[in-house]
Amino acid sequence: MTQESRFSRMDPEVRKANLVQATLTCLKRDGFQGASIRKISAEAGVSVGLISHHYSGKDELVAEAYRTITDQVMSLLRETMAKAPPNPRERLSALFRGSFSAELLDPHLLDAWLVFWGAVKTAPAINRAHEHSYGEYRTIMRSALTDMAKEEGWKHFDADLAAIGLSALLDGLWLESGLNPGTFTPQQGIQICEAWVDGLQAGGRQRYQLKP
Numbered sequence: 056m057t058q059e060s061r062f063s064r065m066d067p068e069v070r071k072a073n074l075v076q077a078t079l080t081c082l083k084r085d086g087f088q089g090a091s092i093r094k095i096s097a098e099a100g101v102s103v104g105l106i107s108h109h110y111s112g113k114d115e116l117v118a119e120a121y122r123t124i125t126d127q128v129m130s131l132l133r134e135t136m137a138k139a140p141p142n143p144r145e146r147l148s149a150l151f152r153g154s155f156s157a158e159l160l161d162p163h164l165l166d167a168w169l170v171f172w173g174a175v176k177t178a179p180a181i182n183r184a185h186e187h188s189y190g191e192y193r194t195i196m197r198s199a200l201t202d203m204a205k206e207e208g209w210k211h212f213d214a215d216l217a218a219i220g221l222s223a224l225l226d227g228l229w230l231e232s233g234l235n236p237g238t239f240t241p242q243q244g245i246q247i248c249e250a251w252v253d254g255l256q257a258g259g260r261q262r263y264q265l266k267p
Contacts, residue, residue: 071119071123072123073099074095074099074101074106074109074116074119075119075120075123076099077095077096077098077099078090078095078116078117078119078120079120079124079167080098081094081095081098082117082120082167082170083163083166083167083170086170086173087117087170087173087174087177090113090117091113092106092107092112092113092116095113095116114177114178114179114180114181115180117171117174117178117180117181118178118180118181118183118184119184120167120171121171121181121184121185121188122184122187122188124164124167124168124171125184125187125188125191128159128164129188129191129192129195131153131156131158131159132150132153132154132195133195134153135149135150135152135153135156136149136150136153136195136199142206143199143200143202143203143206144203144252146199146202147196147199147200147203147248147252148245148249150195150196150199151225151244151245151248151249152245154225154229154244154248155228155229155232155241155242155244155245156241159229160229160232160233160241162233165229165230165233165234171184171185172185189222192222193215193218193219193222194218196217196218196221196222197214197215197217197218200212200214200217200218200221201214203256204259207256207259209259212259217255220251221248221251224247224248224251225248228244228247228248229244232244
């Protein structure tokens with residue numbers, strides 16, 4: 056039995072995982088522009104036709120890889136937050152710990168993310184994958200921030216805007232940590248995020264709290 060025959064008989068999820076891994080390998084080695092369906096098929100050990108049967112082209116396959124990596128990241132963050140005490144601030148603290156965990160600071164993950172970010176503007180399929188992933192990311196932040204505002208008794212608090220700001224802070228820190236690991240430690244990254252929430256709470260008590 057040929058490798059392609061074995062590939063075809065695999066469980067669909069295993070088959071998808073193999074194609075995604077081949078895609079990530081090619082993206083890391085050749086970049087988005089240099090990667091091609093032919094190179095990905097060679098890496099996966101299957102024909103171009105088999106890949107074309109499942110995906111309309113490289114953009115869709117790269118978008119699939121983006122969604123797969125995002126799902127893994129979001130699962131880790133949700134699991135970390137689910138283990139935290141059931142109050143908004145502790146859930147946010149758990150989010151920060153997860154964001155600076157060894158799994159998410161893996162250099163291979165950063166390499167993949169840089170390629171994805173660079174490809175977002177090149178194709179609608181990849182852009183949609185990006186919008187979906189960041190929408191989901193901001194949703195878990197917005198939920199915790201909304202609950203914190205309710206707990207604090209804030210009125211007219213814009214949780215959407217706060218989630219955008221917090222996600223931008225985390226992205227910037229995560230990127231800097233990946234490119235220049237000596238700039239700050241993971242614990243200092245967590246400390247910076249905690250200070251952001253401290254500042255939000257201090258300002259919120261003045262701006263959003265109802266006056267007696």
